[in-house]
Amino acid sequence: MTHTHADVPSMSVDIGTNSVNTLLDVPGEPRRRHTYYTRLGAGLEDGGALSEEAMGRAIAVLEQVKAEASEAGVERLVATASSASREATNGAAFLARVAGVLGVTPTVISGAEEARLSFVGALTAEGGEGGQLGRSLPGPVLVVDIGGGSTELAVGRVEDGGPSVTASASLEVGSVRFTERYLHADPPLPEELSDCLSVTEATLDEVLVTNEAFGEAATLVIVAGTAETIAAVELGRWEDGVLHGMRLSKAQVEDVFRTLATEAAEDRRHNPGLPAERVDVIVAGCCILVTIMRRMGFGECVVSIGSVRDGVLREAGDRPVASPSLGSD
Structure with missing residues (x-):
């Protein structure tokens, strides 16, 4: 069936x-x-x-x-x-x-498919007063999904037929990967942060020099756990209906980064809006986002609670699929 x-x-x-x-x-x-x-x-x-x-x-x-x-x-x-x-x-x-x-x-x-699904999910998800973001934002739109092991970028527009991706890329930079690789001291040493930032920039540059479409983006949308956490720390609480569509200036993102990067983990966990499970990896996630905003010249970003899971569910509805077996094993 x-x-x-x-x-x-x-x-x-x-x-x-x-x-x-x-x-x-x-x-x-x-x-x-x-x-x-x-x-x-x-x-x-x-x-x-x-x-x-x-x-x-x-x-x-x-x-x-x-x-x-x-x-x-x-x-x-x-x-x-x-x-x-x-x-x-x-x-x-x-x-x-x-x-x-x-x-x-x-x-x-x-990685390319993950970037595309994040793009679809970010711009079609609904939540709170933000609604669907796709048609309300100046295009082209760049969606950035900072994950634990990789970071996905997709740029495109929302047209009558739905979200359409012009270019996508997957970078081997992620909050878990870079925490384990570079950020060993508590709080991180300046040279550790510098390494994390510089490697992120070098990896990003490899993509930007090979595809001009990324540089043409007018709006930056950020999705997934790192993005929502940075917004929640700035807001002082985690509330999907408020986070969706929330705008963060570059100065606000930089301020959250400075605050979290200079705190020991035990102090960092007391920031309202910061999940305990992200205390040790959020600084690396911040490094990735601030690098993207600095390097690409974005003065602000928009948060979406939509991500891969939203894109997958949206597209799954376009075709019939056999029901899974959900009975007891």
């Missing part, structure tokens, strides 16, 4: 390097989104493997996700996996375990 997203209870599950992100859509009810922190990519280097401990954390979370889906009567579940799963030498074995839990095999998406 097949269904379309618009007609039946549906869920998207995005398995990332730092977290598992879900979006539950039950017809007639507000969409429910949830982030579970797993740190799946902890200790993962190029050519390395996911640790048993990290995989165990992720599987435990996915068992909770399956229970939520079953309770909601989900008939359509779509799962994706990104940076950590596609890089790890044991990624396929991990995803086989995931399939045993969820009843569907996650699709491992490329």
